[in-house]
Amino acid sequence: MVDAVAGGTKHRRKPLLAVVADRTWRFFCSVRAALYEIIFLAVLILVGTLRGSVLPAQMPRFVPALEPLVARWYAFDVFHSLIFSMTLALLTVAITVCTINRVPGIWQALVHPTVATTRQFFRSAEPAIVERSPDAPEAVARELVAILRSRRYRVLTEQRGGDIHVYADKNRWGKLGTFPFHLALILLLVGGIVGAQFGFREPVFTVAEGATRDVGEGTHLRLKLERFVDSYNQIGSPTEYRSDVILYEGDQEVRRGSLTVNNPLTYKGVTFYQASYGQAAQIEVQDAAGNVAFAAAVPFEYVSRSNGDAPAAIVDLPAQGVRLELFFPNLKLDAKPEIGTIKLQSGELYAQAREAGTNTKLGEGVVIAQGDVARVGGLDVQFVRERRFTLLQVAYNPGIPILFSAAILLVIGLAITFYFPHRRIRALVSAGGGETEVMLAPLAKRDWGAKRDFVRTLSAIEARFGPATLLGRSSHAGD
Amino acid sequence: MPATDLLRLSYYGFTAASVAVLAAVVFYVMDALWLARTSRLVTAGDALASWRAYATPPTPSGRLASTTVALATLFAGLAVALRALATGRGPYSDMYEFSVAFVFVALLGYFLLERNYGIRPIGVIALPVILGMVAYVWSLPPSVREDRGLIPALSNNVIMTAHVSSAVIAYAAFALSFAAAVLYLVVARWPRAWLPSAELLDEVAFRAVTIGFPAQLLLLILGSVWAHMAWGGYWSWDPKETAALFTWMVYGGYLHARTLRGWRGTRSAAYLVVAFLAVVFTYFGNYWFGGLHAYSGV
CATH class of the missing domain: 3.30.310.80 (Kinase associated domain 1, KA1)
Known part of the structure; x- marks a missing residue:
């Protein structure tokens, strides 16, 4: 930018840095630019939203040439993409600069x-x-x-x-409502970053009845599932899933209670949520010398490769160099015939052993009825009893207080702006x-x-x- | 009274409301025709007088239309209240309950709008929109009228009721802003003495958004609080969540354009008409989205 000069006087240029800073500031102050940024972000959100729907898949039916584009669309994880993060960052800077820029004008109009x-x-x-x-x-x-x-x-x-x-x-103070609102938008982003940086979330945390599992993440917490209960109404819809649990910090019991959907258990900011459940089996394994190599409840958190509805579990026994694979029958009403030719029935499980590391089968698998013992891969495996496992989500999010404060500020800001x-x-x-x-x-x-x-x-x-x-x-x- | 009787009464209430909405559509059209025929008799007076008397002049057909809307609101309110009494929770277990509640709140919103501004011709646009929703409710399978109970994830009564109530208020307010915007576009092209002034319609559309935008925000916040309590994650980028966020941003764009860029008139009215597509998209999203809101479909 060139300063206005009278004829013959020296041109005095602003330093380049000042010009760049000035233009950048003006770009971020521009409401027009902010509008385009909002629209661009909204379009990205729409693209991401439609990706979660069946609508793009319909497009090639009308225009077959769109097939590759639709495939790329489904492959594009918008909300975790660089462009989405960059747009959010750009908008946050624009909100900050725009808001700061408006302060003197609004203040002047209010006070003087x-x-x-x-x-x-x-x-x-x-x-x-x-x-x-x-x-x-x-x-x-x-x-x-x-x-x-x-x-x-x-x-x-x-x-x-x-x-x-x-x-x-x-x-006149209603004019100030815009500030808590826009500050809150920035806080939302800050809360999200704090949560992602300093928190953790374990979406699949399974514990079988009677078993205890470490939470990890440096928390020194362990959770024991005493019992899992599921109840249903007359037409068979589930009405409640409940896990009765004990929480330990080190060896000290710190909490004991029931977890249901919507009623999580929180201790020192770490929260356990009821998410799902499944079948488990109490197993005892003895080696050839009669030593107990394993005795615990095993959650059947996988499914069989040959029958996607048959629950499966894995027990690794490194000292014996064996991996045990266990299967329950598929009990769904519309079930296909049981795994292969085994004809597994309710109250039985199928066990087979593989060599740890190489995955080579160690002999043939066997069917074990509840209470029975069978020899599998040179080990005596007892199916003590059927049990359940619970599937929890474990989360620690230090960003939550920031997010909820932001939510309150958003509502207050809007109420002041619109209703006063x-x-x-x-x-x-x-x-x-x-x-x-x-x-x-x-x-x-x-x-x-x-x-x-x-x-x-x-x-x-x-x-x-x-x-x-x-x-x-x-x-x-x-x- | 047994719950099944209450459910049946609620169903009768909705049936009566549906008939009343249909009748109201007819009466509002009749009223518009009446006003159009007699408008030469309506004198605006000087401009200051027109500021004082901006209300649509009273007519017999207008009184009939307004009374019918009041009745429809009452019946729809009864349908929602009786069902809540029977089920012991808010209207959020499926699209039937949600849409009946939408019909009630949209009628109530329109009723208040008409009382506050005293203008009736918006009814010609707003009532058919509500009738469309009534028709949608009737297109659902009859089994939805029974109480089918709740899956465990939906069993947090207070937050779920507030979450879904915010949604209903937001969508109803956006529907009214849509109706005002459509009428604006008509008036801008075809101004008539019996129609409200374009400026007033611009105001009504804006006021409706100032109700809908915070309600949509509350919907997002309460949904987050609930997700945080039920699933351990306050935001999951679930399609219905992001669709609601998209809708909120679309109306945020309108507010910025109007207040900071001075958008008024045809441009902002056209924007609101298009913006309403986002609401429809989000409302019926359960039909084409998978994800966490899939169970709340029909």
């Missing part, structure tokens, strides 16, 4: 508004009115101020020559032709609500000064 006005303002404002009074201008102005104040307006006056300028406004609109009225009281003339008009360009408020306030003014006369052009229908 311009009181003096011109006759031209009343000629172009609508609806602008005139009142006349035989009283002196000072007395009329005093009464006008009193009427406006009685209607909760703040009133400022300024005398210029023989004229008295009046500026009245109410709900800033209303402004200007008046000019002047002497002329042996009487005092008062011109009044709202600052309400194309704002019907503000005009209606003005007309309502006018009723009180007319009650004192008589019917008002309209100045300027008509303000009705279709203008």
Whole structure:
């Protein structure tokens, strides 16, 4: 940018850095740019939303050439993409800069508004009115101020020559509502980053009945599932899943209680949520010498490769160099025949052993009924009893207080902005032709609500000064 | 009274509301025709007088239309209340309950709008939108009228009720802003003395958004709180979640364009008409989205 110069004087250029900083600042201040950023982010969100629907898949039916594009669409994880993060970051910077940039103007308008006005303002404002009074201008102005104040307006006056300028406004602090709202938008992002950086979330945390599992993540917490209960209504829909658990910190029991969906268990910010459940089996394994190699409940958290509805479990026994694979029958009503030719029945499980590391089968698999022992891969495997496992989600999110504070600020900011609109009225009281003339008009360009408020306030003014006369052009229908 | 009787009464209430909505559509059209024929008798007076008397002049057909809307609101309210009494929870177990609640809140919103601004011709647009929703409810299989209970994930009564109530309020407010915006576009092209002023319609559309936008925000916040309590994650990028966020941003764009860029008139009205597509997209999203809201489909 070149400073304005008179002929012959030296050109003085701003340093490049200042120019860049100035332009960058102006870019981020621009409402137009902010609007484009909002629209671009909204489009990205729409693309991501549609990806979660069946709609894009329908497109190639009408335009087959779109097939590759639709395939790429489904492959594009919008919400975890760089462009999405960058747009969010850009918008956050824009919100920050834009908001900071608006502070001086808004503050000035609130604290030190311009009181003096011109006759031209009343000629172009609508609806602008005139009142006349035989009283002196000072007395009329005093009464006008009193009427406006009685209607909760703040009133400022300024005398210029023989004229008295009046500026009245109410709900001026409502203009500040934009700040908590936009601050909250930034806090939402901060809360999200804090949660992602310093928190953790384990979406699949399975524990079988009777078993205890470490939470990890440096928490020193262990969770024991005592019992899992599921109940159903008459038509077979599930009504409750409940896990009775004990939480230990080190060896110390710190919590004991029941977990249901919507009623999680929280300890020191770590929360356990009920998510799902499944079958488990109490297993005891002895080696050839009769030593117990394994005795615990095993969650059947996998499914069989040959039958996707048959629950499966894996027990690794590194000391014996064996991996045990266990299967339950598929008990669904529409079940296919059981795994291969085994004909596994309810109350039985199928066990087979593989060599750890190589995955080579160690002999044939066997069917074991509940309570029985069978030899599998050189080990005695006892199916003690059927049990359940619970599937929990474990989460620790230190960003939550920030997010919820942001949510409250968002609501407060919007409520202030929308439900306490800033209303402004200007008046000019002047002497002329042996009487005092008062011109009044709202600052309400194309704002019907503000005009209606003005007309309502006018009723009180007319009650004192008589019917008002309209100045300027008509303000009705279709203008 | 047994729950099944309450459910049946609720169903009768909705049936009565449906008939009343259908009748109201007819009456509002009749009223518009009446106003159009007699508008030359309506004198606007000077402009200041028109500021004081912006309400649509009273007509017999108008009174009939307004009374019918009041009745429809009452019946729909009864349908929602009786069902809540029978099931012991808010209207959120499926699209039937949700849509009946939408019909009630949209009617109530329209009723309040008409009382506050005293303008009736918006009814010609708003009531058919509500009738469309009534028709959708009737297109659902009759089995939805029974209480089918709740899956465990939906069993948090207070937050779920508030979450879904916010949704209903937001969508109803956006529907009214859509109706005002459509009428704006009509008035901008075809101004008539019996129609509300374009400026007033711009205001009504804006005011409806100032109800819908915070309600949509509450919907998102309460959904997050609930997801945090039920699933351990306050935000899952679930399609219905992101669709609601998208809708919120679309209306956020409108508010910025209007308040900071001075968008008024045809441009902002056209924007609101298009924006309403986002609401429809989100509302019926259960039909084409998978994810965490899939179970709340029909």
